[in-house]
Amino acid sequence: MAxxxxxxxxxxxxxxxxxxxxxxxxxxxxFNPPIDIYExxxxxxxxxxxxxxxxxxxxxQVQNNRLTLFGRVxxxxxxxxxxxxxxYHFGDFLRSFILSDEVDHDRIQAKLTxxxxxxxxxRAPRANPRRIEVSGG
Amino acid sequence: xxxxxxxxxxxxxxxxxxxxxxxxxxxxxxxxxxxxxxxFPQVNLLELDDSFVLTAExxxxxxxxxxxxxxxxxxxxxxxRLPPDEAREDTFRRQERFHGPWQRKIQLPDRINEDGMxxxxxxxxxxxxxxxxxxxAARQIKVNEGP
Numbered sequence: 001m002a003x004x005x006x007x008x009x010x011x012x013x014x015x016x017x018x019x020x021x022x023x024x025x026x027x028x029x030x031f032n033p034p035i036d037i038y039e040x041x042x043x044x045x046x047x048x049x050x051x052x053x054x055x056x057x058x059x060x061q062v063q064n065n066r067l068t069l070f071g072r073v074x075x076x077x078x079x080x081x082x083x084x085x086x087x088y089h090f091g092d093f094l095r096s097f098i099l100s101d102e103v104d105h106d107r108i109q110a111k112l113t114x115x116x117x118x119x120x121x122x123r124a125p126r127a128n129p130r131r132i133e134v135s136g137g
Numbered sequence: 138x139x140x141x142x143x144x145x146x147x148x149x150x151x152x153x154x155x156x157x158x159x160x161x162x163x164x165x166x167x168x169x170x171x172x173x174x175x176x177f178p179q180v181n182l183l184e185l186d187d188s189f190v191l192t193a194e195x196x197x198x199x200x201x202x203x204x205x206x207x208x209x210x211x212x213x214x215x216x217x218r219l220p221p222d223e224a225r226e227d228t229f230r231r232q233e234r235f236h237g238p239w240q241r242k243i244q245l246p247d248r249i250n251e252d253g254m255x256x257x258x259x260x261x262x263x264x265x266x267x268x269x270x271x272x273x274a275a276r277q278i279k280v281n282e283g284p
Contacts, residue, residue: 034233038224047221049234051194051261081183081190084246088179088194115196115261118221 029091033071043103043123050093051115058117060110067108068096069117177235178214178263180243189245189267196261205256205265207249212265215240248272 036047050058053071061068071093099105104124111118178195195203197218204215217238245267253268 034235035231036220036224036229036234037231038221038228039230040223040228044230045221045224047197047234049194049196049261051196054260077183077190077192078185081185083181084184084189085180085182085243087176088181114198114258115194 029089030094031091032095033069033093035095042120044121046097046117046119046121048093048095048117048119049115050112050117052090053093053112053115053117055112058112060117060119062099062105062108065099065101065105066096067099067119067121068094069119070094071117176241177218177239178241180214180241182243182245184246187269189247189249189269191243191263191265191267193241193263193265194261195239195258195263198258198261200258203256203258203263205263207251207254207267210248211242211244212267213240213242214263214265 033048033050035049038045048069050069050071052073052075054074057072057074059068059070059072073090073092075090099121102124103121107120107122109120178193180191180193183190183192191212191214193214195214195216195218198216202216204213206213215238218236220236248270250268250270254266256263256265258264
């Protein structure tokens, strides 16, 4: 197969993965999905590319200030198929983040659309300064 | 060993930068490179008995924005992936995902029955099925002897 661009770029990773890698019992590859994080007036928004992951395969957890996203990829490629050209491999996605206390954990919301996860991390309302009464002795 | 660092010195969510690094991250970088620095989208081409199947990882595209064409033995897929509307350039804390126009042009190894082609987009993966054209009978070419 010829490619009109990057014709000379070697594909040096395809030979390292056995073809049966996607089997149910075999080891599965794990990828670090690319993310965007930007700030809004309400907090932070995180986007992650999880191609091949649907809502059933997505596991998003917040535990002990750690946000962990795991996406399981389902492949429907027939076993008889022969790979002619391979640029990406089948595998699952995993990435985790430490959240600060300024993120309101209870209001975190997530949505998965077309293989892209969007997570809203709202800022916790700033606590009003509390006056501590000092009782005279 | 953190791979990515925050740019801004002031960060109210400063603890978020302490991203948990996984053992596998280093393996990912050496084996597969940093994903965003590679071609977008990544494609695989498979051959089945009666068809070729091209799959491409293009998460976050509106189906209406996907352009798939077949001409002269080349399959071209193109589109544009836009950053979120409300995100301004100076509000990004981290930007690893690809944004912008993209195009891939792939030459197919055999003749295609163009009437039977179909494309599906699901969970951010484009899948183009290209049935092989029925192979024509081999034709003998007569070799003329020179004078």
